[in-house]
Amino acid sequence: MSSAAEIDDSVAEPDTAGSLAPGAGAVLVCQLDELPSVGAVVAEIEGRKVTIARDSAGEIHAFDDTCTHANVSLAEGELDGELIECWLHGSVFNMRTGQPKTLPATVPVAVHTVTITGDDVYVTLSDSARS
Numbered sequence: 001m002s003s004a005a006e007i008d009d010s011v012a013e014p015d016t017a018g019s020l021a022p023g024a025g026a027v028l029v030c031q032l033d034e035l036p037s038v039g040a041v042v043a044e045i046e047g048r049k050v051t052i053a054r055d056s057a058g059e060i061h062a063f064d065d066t067c068t069h070a071n072v073s074l075a076e077g078e079l080d081g082e083l084i085e086c087w088l089h090g091s092v093f094n095m096r097t098g099q100p101k102t103l104p105a106t107v108p109v110a111v112h113t114v115t116i117t118g119d120d121v122y123v124t125l126s127d128s129a130r131s
Contacts, residue, residue: 022115022117022122023115023124025124025125026113026115026122026123026124027045027046027122027123027124027125028120028121028122029043029045029050029052029062029121029122029123030043030052030121031119031120031121032060032116032119032120032121033119035052035054035060035121036054037054038054038055038056038079039053039054039079040052040053040054040074040075040076040077040079040084041053041075042065042073042075043123045112045123045125046125048064048125049064049065049066049073050062050063050064050065050112050123050125051063051064051065051073051074051075051084052114052121052123053075053079053084053095055079055081055082055095056079056080056081057081057082059082060114060116060121061082061095061096061111061114062111062112062113062114062123063093063095063098063109063110063111063112064098064109064110064112066109067086067088067089067091067093067105067109068091068100068105068106068107068108068109069086069089069091069100069104069105069106069107070086070088070089070091070104072086072087072088074086074093074109079095082094082095082096083095083101086105089104090102090104091103091104091105093105093108093109095111096111097111098110098111110125110126110128111126112124112125112126113126
């Protein structure tokens with residue numbers, strides 16, 4: 001089982017060309033080497049808890065950390081490919097789409113845009129997360 005670690009958020013810093021990297025609204029959440037080789041951590045972005053996960057293919061995903069069924073951290077769950085399983089009742093979510101794949105969850109989690117610039121991992125919250 002992966003252990004969830006907290007990462008502090010910070011505002012995206014200008015890159016060497018002087019523009020925001022990678023785009024307006026993006027938040028620098030961590031460096032690639034701060035993520036487990038396969039697993040998840042939690043970052044707080046604009047007051048929201050967001051899971052930042054690296055799957056077995058090396059892809060980085062960002063999605064709301066709270067299971068829509070049981071209100072517990074998804075970052076503490078098991079990863080299998082692009083799926084993450086909630087540790088409490090076994091709901092499985094697709095980390096790319098946020099869609100639940102198994103019961104008891106029926107409501108998707110919000111998925112956010114991840115941009116990698118060098119070793120920096122940036123997340124831009126989706127519009128659905130800005131309520």
